[in-house]
Amino acid sequence: MSLRPETPIDIAADVRRAATGQSMTTSGTSMMSDLSIDEELNLHAIGWEPVELVSGLSVFSTPAGMWNWGQGEITGATEAHGLAFKNALARIHQEAANAGGHGVVGVHIERTVHSSHIEVSLLGTAVRPVGSARIDMNHVFVSDLSARDFALLMVAGWEPLGLANGASFVYAPRRSVGAVFQQQTQNVELTNFTAAMYSARESAMQRMQESALALGGTGVVEVKVVEGPMRFAAHAIGFASWGTVVRLSASSHQLVRPTAVVSLNDATVTFEAATLA
Amino acid sequence: MSPSDLPEAAERRLGHGAFSSGLSVADFAACLEMDLEPVGLVQGFCAMQWSSYAGGLRRGMTPYGGGQGGYVENYQCPHGMISGEHRMWGQNYQQTWIEAAWTEGFSSAYSRMLEEATALGADGIVGVVDTQSSLSDAGIIEFHLLGTAVKLKGAPVATGTPWTTYLAGQRLAKLFEAGYAPVSVVAVVSSVRVWAYCMTEYLMGSGGASMWAQNTTPMEIEQVVRAQSAARAIARKSARDQLHGDSLHGADLQVLEREFEQGDVEIQTLLRGNRVRRFKEFEALPVPQPTVRLS
Numbered sequence: 001m002s003l004r005p006e007t008p009i010d011i012a013a014d015v016r017r018a019a020t021g022q023s024m025t026t027s028g029t030s031m032m033s034d035l036s037i038d039e040e041l042n043l044h045a046i047g048w049e050p051v052e053l054v055s056g057l058s059v060f061s062t063p064a065g066m067w068n069w070g071q072g073e074i075t076g077a078t079e080a081h082g083l084a085f086k087n088a089l090a091r092i093h094q095e096a097a098n099a100g101g102h103g104v105v106g107v108h109i110e111r112t113v114h115s116s117h118i119e120v121s122l123l124g125t126a127v128r129p130v131g132s133a134r135i136d137m138n139h140v141f142v143s144d145l146s147a148r149d150f151a152l153l154m155v156a157g158w159e160p161l162g163l164a165n166g167a168s169f170v171y172a173p174r175r176s177v178g179a180v181f182q183q184q185t186q187n188v189e190l191t192n193f194t195a196a197m198y199s200a201r202e203s204a205m206q207r208m209q210e211s212a213l214a215l216g217g218t219g220v221v222e223v224k225v226v227e228g229p230m231r232f233a234a235h236a237i238g239f240a241s242w243g244t245v246v247r248l249s250a251s252s253h254q255l256v257r258p259t260a261v262v263s264l265n266d267a268t269v270t271f272e273a274a275t276l277a
Numbered sequence: 278m279s280p281s282d283l284p285e286a287a288e289r290r291l292g293h294g295a296f297s298s299g300l301s302v303a304d305f306a307a308c309l310e311m312d313l314e315p316v317g318l319v320q321g322f323c324a325m326q327w328s329s330y331a332g333g334l335r336r337g338m339t340p341y342g343g344g345q346g347g348y349v350e351n352y353q354c355p356h357g358m359i360s361g362e363h364r365m366w367g368q369n370y371q372q373t374w375i376e377a378a379w380t381e382g383f384s385s386a387y388s389r390m391l392e393e394a395t396a397l398g399a400d401g402i403v404g405v406v407d408t409q410s411s412l413s414d415a416g417i418i419e420f421h422l423l424g425t426a427v428k429l430k431g432a433p434v435a436t437g438t439p440w441t442t443y444l445a446g447q448r449l450a451k452l453f454e455a456g457y458a459p460v461s462v463v464a465v466v467s468s469v470r471v472w473a474y475c476m477t478e479y480l481m482g483s484g485g486a487s488m489w490a491q492n493t494t495p496m497e498i499e500q501v502v503r504a505q506s507a508a509r510a511i512a513r514k515s516a517r518d519q520l521h522g523d524s525l526h527g528a529d530l531q532v533l534e535r536e537f538e539q540g541d542v543e544i545q546t547l548l549r550g551n552r553v554r555r556f557k558e559f560e561a562l563p564v565p566q567p568t569v570r571l572s
Contacts, residue, residue: 011450012312012430018458018556019400019429032517032525032550037444037451040526044455045562053528055509059498061480080495087497091506116481117498121505123530130559148565155564258567 033125035106039147043105046151049130052099056092057121060084067115067233070171073200074236077118077169081111081240082207084120085165092122093142100134101126103141103160105150111240115232143244145222153221157250162215165242166207170200172235197237201227204239217245283392291317291396298425300404304446308403311450313427316397320423321389325382327411327418347371348507352474352500364540367474369504371511372543375468383407383464386420387441394439399426404445405462407549442551443527456560457526457553463519464549467511471504473540482539504544508532512546525550 033040033050040050060083063076096104107124124142127150143150143160153160173192175183183190205225212220223243230236298305298315308315352367386407394402405424412419424441442459444452452459473481477500509530516525528550535543 009454011310011453014453014456014557015311015313015429016432018453019432030517030520030522030524032513032520032528034528034530034550036527037448037455041451041455041562042565044559045564047561053513053525053530055506055530057502057505057509059501059505060495061498062495063493076495083495083497087502114481118495121532123509151565152567256567258569260571261568262571 034123035125035147039106042148042151043127044130046154047129048127048151051101051126051128052096053123054092054095054099054101054104054126055121055123056088056090056095057119058084058087058091059117059119060087061117062115064116067230067236069235071173072170072196073203074169074171077113077236077238078167080118081113081120081167081169081238082165084118085111085167085242088120088122089142089163092124093137093140096126096142097134097137097140099126100128101140102128102132102135103143105143105145105147107142107144107163109144109242113230113238115230144242145244149222152256153246155254156256157248157252157254158246159249161217161245161247163242164208164212164215164217164220164245165240166204166209166211167238167240168200168203168207169236169238170196172196172229172237174235200237200239201225204241208241208243212243212245215245217247219246220244221246283389283396287393288396291319291393299406299423300425300445304404307446307450308425308427311453312430313401313403314430315425316399316428317393317426318423319390319393319397319399319402319426320421321386321391321393323382323385323389323420324412325378325418325420327378327416347373348469348511350500350503350507352477354475356475364473364475364478366472367477367500368470368472369500369507370470371507372468372470375545376466376511376515379466379468382409382418382420383422386422387462390422390424391439391441394424394426395435397426398428398434399439400429400432400435401440401442401459402426403442403449403459405441405443407462407464442553443549444551452526452551452553456555456557457524458556460523460552460554462549463516463525463552464547465512465515465519467508467515467546467548469504469508469511469544471501471542471544473500473542477501478540505532508544508546512548516548516550520552523552523554526553527551 031050032053034053035050043049060080062080066074066076092104104124104126107122110121112119141160142163144163145153145160150160173196175192208220220243223241225241227237227239230238296315297318299318300308300315305315348371350369354365402424405422407422409418409420440459441461442449443462477498480496480498512530528548531547533545
């Protein structure tokens with residue numbers, strides 16, 4: 001396939017044509033999307049189109065008074081996080097299926113962890129192959145890949161299946177008085193801290209992997225791992241991990257060879273004094 | 278101020294010879310490429326009284342009032358308790374008067390911007406920027422729209438209402454290339470007020486009163502989920518109502534939560550985008566190719 005269109009694009013002619021005000025009798029339905037024009041063009045290039053702006057959210061309470069004292073995993077928080085994600089996903093999935101989408105791309109994920117509740121909010125654009133009929137809801141996917149990445153993934157012979165996620169909330173371990181006393185003047189590894197953080201991170205990612213397997217995927221791309229203490233709980237740390245589950249849909253991976261280009265519309269690289277410092 | 282009266286200063290500014298434009302040089306170049314010539318920077322303002330809409334409303338003694346039309350849901354205490362401390366009822370309701378006031382402010386500013394563009398004989402307005410900001414401490418919101426009026430080179434003087442879009446430059450060129458003609462910018466607000474009932478309050482709150490909520494396992498907080506979902510759904514429906522069969526492109530949805538006091542929250546959703554109309558079939562593009570830049 002040629003990279004260059006056969007005839008040069010005459011934008012001005014298109015603008016004039018648009019300005020004559022003769023709109024097409026729209027055969028398609030009216031769509032709503034939060035994709036940029038570049039993303040929409042990418043979608044169209046692989047024969048897909050946006051359908052509808054869809055959202056899903058959930059808020060789960062966390063058991064009272066669990067943040068501050070304990071050992072090991074804070075199961076209530078882990079559970080609440082998992083349930084909130086699950087219900088938010090189910091809702092965006094339902095909205096996408098109702099709109100006739102075959103999947104949702106570019107899902108923005110907002111998670112907020114409060115001391116009393118955990119909120120997960122998802123927003124994305126439902127998409128489908130141009131003009132195609134609705135499909136069995138079980139085959140509708142939800143993905144946080146941008147439309148561009150989705151197009152590239154499809155060209156490479158892979159398909160997204162859904163959003164995998166996992167979380168783990170743990171209490172930061174406390175050291176015995178003796179240990180604190182002994183370690184006071186030394187820079188040593190705090191093995192109990194290392195172990196607790198290590199295993200919590202692994203648990204979050206392992207849960208994500210399990211949910212990927214449950215969707216029938218062979219892998220997860222664009223995995224994000226976020227972590228950190230929570231403002232309201234000095235002795236607790238939360239880890240969460242998510243990504244798009246993928247599976248090979250073609251008989252084998254289609255190699256997409258990148259083309260080397262010299263871009264002529266970038267800023268000229270000039271000497272910068274700061275590089276000498 | 279009647280929407281047909283531009284300030285005298287505006288007439289003087291627009292009457293002058295030189296064009297002004299809010300476009301970057303790159304966007305300016307792209308406009309010329311499309312045969313769209315900037316004719317002037319156009320704008321519209323509207324200042325609206327706001328304080329009485331926001332905090333002014335208090336939780337009443339009688340539940341289930343309102344009746345403003347639109348989305349309402351009631352929640353009843355399951356505990357059978359009667360006490361001043363206990364929130365026996367709760368309500369989610371759409372604050373239609375806030376949505377209407379917002380629409381009034383936005384569309385007044387919008388029509389003033391259109392009027393400036395019409396005075397310049399423009400075909401359209403590109404690169405629209407809209408802001409809503411507090412003008413002072415006095416509870417006033419100012420709606421401001423700003424854009425660059427453009428004229429199609431060599432075309433007869435426009436007679437219709439100018440089209441408008443948030444897009445400019447290459448993005449706008451690509452929009453035309455994709456077969457979409459811009460129609461107008463679309464901006465809508467939805468407002469849902471949440472008055473928590475006891476269950477919501479306990480589940481969202483400190484957890485100290487867990488005896489009411491049996492809060493030992495995670496529970497979905499239904500009232501809040503319903504309110505948040507409704508706010509998003511109402512905004513999308515209002516936007517769709519303005520499309521009249523056209524499409525909304527490049528939408529942006531923002532959610533703002535405002536807590537007036539404990540158990541009294543407003544969820545406001547602002548949805549904006551470009552209303553576009555298809556004027557030619559989409560021509561298939563070559564499949565995108567990954568590239569490695571050597572510069």
